[in-house]
Amino acid sequence: MCYYKLNKHFQKLGDLMSERTIAAIATPLGEGGIGVIRISGEKAVAIAEKCFKAFSNKPLSCFCGYEAAYGRLCSGDEVLDDGIALVFKAPKSYTGEDVVELSVHGGRIVLKSVLRAVLSAGADLADAGEFTKRAFLNGKLDLSKAESVMGLISAENDTAYRISRAAKDGRISKEIDTITNDLLLTAASIATFTDYPDEDIPELSVENFSTMLRSAADKTAALLSTYDAGKLIREGVDCVIVGKPNVGKSTLMNLLSGNERSIVTDIAGTTRDIIEETVNLGDITLRLSDTAGIHDTDDTVENVGVERARKKLNDADLVFAVFDAASPLTDDDRKLIDDISEKRVIIILNKTDLETKIDRTVFDGMRVVEISAKQGVGLESLIKAIEEITEISNLNTNSAVLISEHQRACTERALNALNEAVCALEIGNTLDAVGVCIDDALAAFLELTGKRVTNEVTDEIFRRFCVGK
Ligand code: GDP
Numbered sequence: 001m002c003y004y005k006l007n008k009h010f011q012k013l014g015d016l017m018s019e020r021t022i023a024a025i026a027t028p029l030g031e032g033g034i035g036v037i038r039i040s041g042e043k044a045v046a047i048a049e050k051c052f053k054a055f056s057n058k059p060l061s062c063f064c065g066y067e068a069a070y071g072r073l074c075s076g077d078e079v080l081d082d083g084i085a086l087v088f089k090a091p092k093s094y095t096g097e098d099v100v101e102l103s104v105h106g107g108r109i110v111l112k113s114v115l116r117a118v119l120s121a122g123a124d125l126a127d128a129g130e131f132t133k134r135a136f137l138n139g140k141l142d143l144s145k146a147e148s149v150m151g152l153i154s155a156e157n158d159t160a161y162r163i164s165r166a167a168k169d170g171r172i173s174k175e176i177d178t179i180t181n182d183l184l185l186t187a188a189s190i191a192t193f194t195d196y197p198d199e200d201i202p203e204l205s206v207e208n209f210s211t212m213l214r215s216a217a218d219k220t221a222a223l224l225s226t227y228d229a230g231k232l233i234r235e236g237v238d239c240v241i242v243g244k245p246n247v248g249k250s251t252l253m254n255l256l257s258g259n260e261r262s263i264v265t266d267i268a269g270t271t272r273d274i275i276e277e278t279v280n281l282g283d284i285t286l287r288l289s290d291t292a293g294i295h296d297t298d299d300t301v302e303n304v305g306v307e308r309a310r311k312k313l314n315d316a317d318l319v320f321a322v323f324d325a326a327s328p329l330t331d332d333d334r335k336l337i338d339d340i341s342e343k344r345v346i347i348i349l350n351k352t353d354l355e356t357k358i359d360r361t362v363f364d365g366m367r368v369v370e371i372s373a374k375q376g377v378g379l380e381s382l383i384k385a386i387e388e389i390t391e392i393s394n395l396n397t398n399s400a401v402l403i404s405e406h407q408r409a410c411t412e413r414a415l416n417a418l419n420e421a422v423c424a425l426e427i428g429n430t431l432d433a434v435g436v437c438i439d440d441a442l443a444a445f446l447e448l449t450g451k452r453v454t455n456e457v458t459d460e461i462f463r464r465f466c467v468g469k
Pocket of ligand 1: 243244245246247248249250251252350351352353354371372373374375
C-alpha cells in the first residue's frame with residue numbers, strides 16, 4: 001500500500017523534499033574495508049556523474065537501475081579514490097527516489113573527501129534520518145517499519161535484533177491491521193443497527209458489539225503489554241548491585257563482566273564509588289552498577305558513595321541485593337531488605353560454597369538465587385531469574401512487540417478509547433457516543449502506522465536517527 005497517497009499533506013511535503021538532492025556517509029566513520037556515500041534525489045545521478053568516471057567510459061546517466069561500475073572518484077582534477085558506483089532508479093530504491101551509492105575505501109579521510117566532492121557537485125548534506133524519512137514519505141515503508149530500522153541498527157543483543165526484524169517484516173503493522181479491521185467491522189455493524197433498527201439481525205445487538213469491542217480491547221492491551229519487556233531488551237536492564245560491604249558485590253560484578261574492574265579485597269568498604277559496566281548475559285543486556293555498600297558510616301568520602309548507591313537503587317529497573325550466606329543477618333542486612341521492598345529485586349545469597357549461616361526465612365516470597373561468585377557457580381539460575389522477573393521470558397520475539405515511545409503512547413490512547421467505548425455501551429449511552437470512541441481508537445492506530453500523522457510527530461521520530469540513515 002502506498003501510504004503517502006492517504007495523506008495529501010505528506011505528498012506536498014514529499015514534493016518539497018525531493019527538490020533537494022541529499023548525500024551523507026552511510027557507513028560508520030572509522031577504518032573499514034569499504035565505506036559508502038549515499039546520494040538520493042532527482043539529481044542524484046547527475047551529481048554523482050560530476051565526481052565519478054567509470055573506467056568503461058559509460059556515463060552514469062546511461063545506467064539502468066541496479067547497475068554498477070568500477071571507476072575513479074575525483075574532485076576537479078584531483079583523484080580521490082577508486083571505487084564502485086551503484087545506481088538505483090526511482091521508485092526501486094531505499095528512498096523511492098533516484099539513488100547512487102558510491103563505495104570507496106573505508107577510511108575517515110577518504111569518505112569525507114568524497115562527500116565534500118559530492119556536496120560541491122550540488123548535493124545537500126542529509127539531515128538525521130532523512131533517507132528513511134523519504135522512504136516513509138514515498139510510501140516505501142509505514143512508520144512502524146521505519147522505526148524498526150533504527151532498532152535494527154542499534155540492537156545490542158540477539159533478542160533486540162529479532163524484535164526489530166519482526167517489526168521491519170511488518171508484524172506490528174499486521175497486528176494493528178487486524179485490530180483496525182475488527183473495529184471498522186464493528187463501526188459498520190453499529191451504523192447498520194442505527195440505520196435499520198427494525199431489522200431483526202442476530203449479529204446486530206448491543207451484546208455483540210460489546211463482545212467485538214472487548215476482543216479489540218484485549219488485543220490492544222496484549223500489544224501494549226509488550227512494550228516494557230521490549231524496552232528492557234532494547235535498552236538493557238538498568239541493574240544495581242547493593243548489599244553491605246564484603247558480601248561479594250565486586251566479585252559478582254567481575255564474574256558478570258568477566259574482568260577485574262571492581263577492586264576485590266577482604267577489607268570492608270573498598271568500593272567507594274559506583275562502577276558501571278554493560279554486559280550481555282544470555283540474550284539480556286545488563287547495565288550494571290556496583291555500588292558502595294549501603295550502610296551507616298562516619299567516613300565522609302564513603303558516605304558520598306553510600307548516598308549515590310541509594311539514588312541508583314531508586315532509579316534502577318532491577319536490583320541485585322547481595323547477602324553473605326555464610327554469615328548471620330545483621331541490622332544493615334535487615335535495613336536493606338526494608339529499603340528494597342518496593343523494588344523489582346533478586347535476592348542473591350552469595351558464598352554458598354561455605355557453610356550456610358543466614359536465616360533464609362526472611363526472604364520468603366522473594367525471588368532468591370544462590371551463587372558462589374568466587375567459584376562462578378549459579379550464573380544460569382541468575383539469568384533465568386532475570387528473564388522471569390523482567391517478564392522478558394514471556395515475550396514472543398517473533399510476534400508484534402512495540403518498539404518506541406510513540407507506538408506505546410498511540411496504543412495506550414487506542415486502549416483508553418476502546419475501554420471508554422465498552423463502558424459507553426454498558427451504561428446505555430447512545431451508539432453515536434460509542435462510534436466516537438471507536439473513531440478515537442482508529443485515529444490513534446492510524447497515527448502509529450503513520451497513515452495519519454502530523455509533521456511534528458514524524459520530525460520527532462526521524463530526528464532520533466543518525467545521519468546517513
Ligand atoms: P564487596 O565489598 O561486597 O564488593 O565484596 P568483595 O567482592 O570485595 O568480596 C569480599 C570478600 O569476599 C573477598 O575476600 C572475596 O574473595 C570474598 N568472596 C566473594 N565472593 C565469595 C564467594 O562466593 N565465596 C567465598 N568463599 N568468598 C567470596
